[in-house]
């Protein structure tokens with residue numbers, strides 16, 4: 001079985017044009033995107049992706065979680081397909097490349113194979129996973145989690161957004177709830193291309209991140225209850241200020257993460273204050289603490305310390321506090337064979353590369369549970385992501401997609 005030739009390259013201009021075309025759907029207010037999961041804009045992005053896949057001669061499958069599977073046939077229809085993809089949904093103030101590069105990078109592989117008449121033994125399937133971000137409906141990687149048997153589908157359908165709308169109802173409403181039973185598909189392997197979303201590759205001037213591991217994640221939703229009262233006429237000793245409790249706990253979260261430097265991280269990105277009125281002491285606050293580390297024992301220690309010391313803070317301030325685990329996964333070690341395919345691809349193509357641990361969670365972290373999986377990363381400007389100013393260069397996108405293509409073709413076995 002021949003390896004892909006070193007001069008086998010994708011069409012970088014076409015990939016970049018598709019990225020810019022997709023970025024027009026669900027525009028943000030500062031040059032990025034707001035194409036949140038199962039919104040009308042998500043539906044438009046899905047439709048454009050389907051149009052492009054069908055124009056490339058692929059057939060589209062759609063499962064009951066809205067996961068999309070565009071299939072290019074192989075010479076052996078019984079061979080398990082090689083899957084490649086990521087997600088098209090974005091953060092509310094997201095960038096143009098987070099997730100999208102992985103989906104359209106997969107499509108560009110097919111377009112290049114069509115241009116050059118390349119055939120493979122294994123079919124190749126380009127995938128768009130629903131609700132990777134978990135911002136509108138927690139947790140993150142929801143649909144790939146159901147696919148991998150981590151979450152129950154009925155539970156996933158019941159996840160609600162800030163307006164009380166349910167994921168399953170919204171998926172149905174936008175017309176992207178398929179009939180194919182989620183998780184029924186078997187994979188030969190899965191590959192995901194993603195921007196690093198961190199500063200390492202750019203700072204070191206490295207083209208390709210060979211992702212050996214993904215750090216683990218823990219999302220704890222904290223609810224603090226005090227007493228709403230007048231911010232002017234309530235004497236300080238009488239106050240039960242839920243906002244003060246949250247402020248001290250956010251300081252605690254920062255201290256916990258620093259106590260496990262250099263790798264652990266912690267913050268709260270989601271915060272709701274009630275009644276959120278200028279002259280009312282908050283009677284209730286709800287926020288989600290995001291703790292991460294490559295080391296499971298560190299995550300467990302951080303979670304335990306958070307609950308223990310947050311309770312002490314609230315007791316001191318005469319506040320009630322409750323905790324709910326709303327998301328998380330253990331640190332991930334990707335498949336060595338697939339990781340080697342990516343490293344070999346980078347070497348064959350003459351790209352600088354280094355092993356890297358993914359700081360962000362990805363659908364690949366769940367798919368790794370059910371199929372040999374690995375990721376390839378490209379740099380992003382200033383390591384910035386989950387910000388509308390997220391930026392990459394066309395050269396980085398092209399190099400990442402070339403390495404992805406070589407790993408996918410090598411695994412799918414080119415047929416002369």
Ligand code: HGY
Nearest residue numbers: 132133140360361362
């Ligand atoms: O939260 C994450 O790491 C991913 O971006 N959803």
Ligand code: MN
Nearest residue numbers: 098099132362
């Ligand atoms: Mn992503």
Ligand code: MN
Nearest residue numbers: 091098133386
């Ligand atoms: Mn993201």
